[in-house]
Amino acid sequence: MTVTRERVMQALAEVAVDAGGATLADSGRLSEVLVDESGRVMFSIFIDPPEAPVMENVRLAAEKAVRAIAGVTGVFATLTAEREGGTTAPATPPPPRPHAPKQPKTQRIPGVGHVIAVASGKGGVGKSTTAVNLALGLHSLGLRVGLLDADIYGPSVPKLLGIHGKPKLLEGRILEPMEAYGLKVMSIGFLVDEEAAMIWRGPMVMSAITQMLREVAWGDLDVLVVDMPPGTGDAQLTMAQATPLAGAIIVSTPQDLALIDARRGVSMFRRVEIPILGIVENMATFICPHCGTASDIFGHGGARHEAERLGVPFLGEVPLTMSIRESSDAGRPVVALEPDSPHAAIYKSMAQQVQTALAGAGTRAAPRIVIE
Numbered sequence: 001m002t003v004t005r006e007r008v009m010q011a012l013a014e015v016a017v018d019a020g021g022a023t024l025a026d027s028g029r030l031s032e033v034l035v036d037e038s039g040r041v042m043f044s045i046f047i048d049p050p051e052a053p054v055m056e057n058v059r060l061a062a063e064k065a066v067r068a069i070a071g072v073t074g075v076f077a078t079l080t081a082e083r084e085g086g087t088t089a090p091a092t093p094p095p096p097r098p099h100a101p102k103q104p105k106t107q108r109i110p111g112v113g114h115v116i117a118v119a120s121g122k123g124g125v126g127k128s129t130t131a132v133n134l135a136l137g138l139h140s141l142g143l144r145v146g147l148l149d150a151d152i153y154g155p156s157v158p159k160l161l162g163i164h165g166k167p168k169l170l171e172g173r174i175l176e177p178m179e180a181y182g183l184k185v186m187s188i189g190f191l192v193d194e195e196a197a198m199i200w201r202g203p204m205v206m207s208a209i210t211q212m213l214r215e216v217a218w219g220d221l222d223v224l225v226v227d228m229p230p231g232t233g234d235a236q237l238t239m240a241q242a243t244p245l246a247g248a249i250i251v252s253t254p255q256d257l258a259l260i261d262a263r264r265g266v267s268m269f270r271r272v273e274i275p276i277l278g279i280v281e282n283m284a285t286f287i288c289p290h291c292g293t294a295s296d297i298f299g300h301g302g303a304r305h306e307a308e309r310l311g312v313p314f315l316g317e318v319p320l321t322m323s324i325r326e327s328s329d330a331g332r333p334v335v336a337l338e339p340d341s342p343h344a345a346i347y348k349s350m351a352q353q354v355q356t357a358l359a360g361a362g363t364r365a366a367p368r369i370v371i372e
C-alpha cells in the first residue's frame with residue numbers, strides 16, 4: 001500500500017501540541033515531511049531548547065500516529081532547534097528516546113573506536129574514491145572498519161563498492177549495515193532515492209546523518225570512516241556535533257580553485273576543534289594508459305604546499321589514472337582488487353599514517369557548535 005504525504009499530514013493533524021488545541025500539522029513546527037518508496041516517513045519538529053522535555057511527548061505521539069498508517073514501515077521523527085534556513089544552532093541535544101542508550105548524542109558511538117571524516121571543500125574531487133580506498137587500506141592493516149556514506153547530495157559508496165539492495169531493519173529502528181570487501185557499510189543511498197535527498201534542508205540532513213551514525217548496528221569497529229558531503233556548510237557542522245570525530249582528512253585536486261576550497265575545509269574543522277589528519281592530493285598527475293607518460297594536467301604539488309603552509313600533514317598524492325576511474329566506477333576498488341599495485345600502495349600508506357595518528361589520539365568530546 002502506498003503511503004502518501006497527505007495521509008501522514010492527516011495523522012499529524014490528530015496530534016495535539018498544546019492545551020490550546022494546536023495540532024502538529026498546523027503548528028508551524030513541522031519540517032518538510034518525506035515519504036520514501038519503501039514506506040519510511042521522515043520529519044523534524046522545531047522546538048525551543050527549553051521545550052525539549054514536553055515536546056518529546058509530542059514527538060512520541062507523532063511517531064505512534066504515523067506508525068499506525070497502513071503501509072508505513074518506519075518513522076524517523078526528531079526534535080530540532082535548528083530552523084530551516086539554519087539561523088539557529090541546535091542548542092541542546094534532544095532528550096534520549098526511551099529505547100535509545102542514555103547518553104547525549106555527542107558521546108561516542110558504542111563499540112566504535114575512532115570516527116574520521118573524509119571531506120572536501122568542493123564536489124567531484126574524488127572524496128568518495130579516497131574514502132573507500134582509505135577504508136580498505138585501514139582494513140588491510142588488520143583493523144575492523146566501517147564506512148558511512150553521509151554524502152546526502154550524491155551518495156556514491158554503493159556504486160564504488162558494487163553494493164545492491166537495502167539494509168535489513170533489525171529490532172526497533174536499528175539497521176544492519178551492508179558488507180563489502182570486509183567493510184561494514186551504510187549509505188544514505190540505500191535508504192532514499194537521490195532526488196528525495198537532494199531537497200532535504202538543514203534539519204533533515206542533520207537527522208539523517210545522526211541516525212546513520214547511531215541507529216546502525218555497527219558492532220565493534222576500530223575505525224568508522226565517514227564520507228562527508230562536499231562543502232563546508234550545515235551538514236559538516238552537524239557531523240562534527242553529532243559525534244566525537246577523531247579527525248578529518250581533506251581531499252583536494254591540485255588546481256588553485258580547489259585548494260581555496262580545501263583551505264576553507266581545513267579552517268572549518270579547525271573552528272570546531274577537530275584535528276586535521278592530513279590533506280590528500282587526488283588526480284595529481286595524469287598517467288597515460290597507452291604510453292605511461294605522466295602529465296600534470298591540473299598542476300602538481302599544490303596540495304602538498306598548501307598542507308605545509310597550513311601546518312597539517314600531507315598524506316600523499318594519487319595520480320589521475322584510467323584504472324582508478326574504471327575500477328571505482330565498476331564497484332571494484334583498487335585496494336581490494338589489486339592490493340599489490342602501486343596505486344593501492346599509495347592508499348595503504350595513507351592508511352598507515354592515519355593509523356599512527358589515531359594511535360596517538362584519545363577520544364575527544366565533541367565541540368559545541370555556534371553558527372555565526
Ligand SMILES: Nc1ncnc2c1ncn2[C@@H]1O[C@H](COP(=O)(O)OP(=O)(O)OP(=O)(O)O)[C@@H](O)[C@H]1O
Pocket residue numbers: 120122123124125126127128129130151154156230282283318319320321322324325326328329
Ligand atoms: N585518482 C583518480 N583517477 C581517475 N579517476 C578518479 C580518481 N579519483 C576519482 N576519480 C573519478 O572521479 C569521479 C568522481 O570521484 P568521486 O565520486 O570519488 O568524487 P567525490 O569528490 O566524492 O564526488 P562528489 O562530490 O560528487 O561526491 C569518479 O568517476 C571517480 O571514479
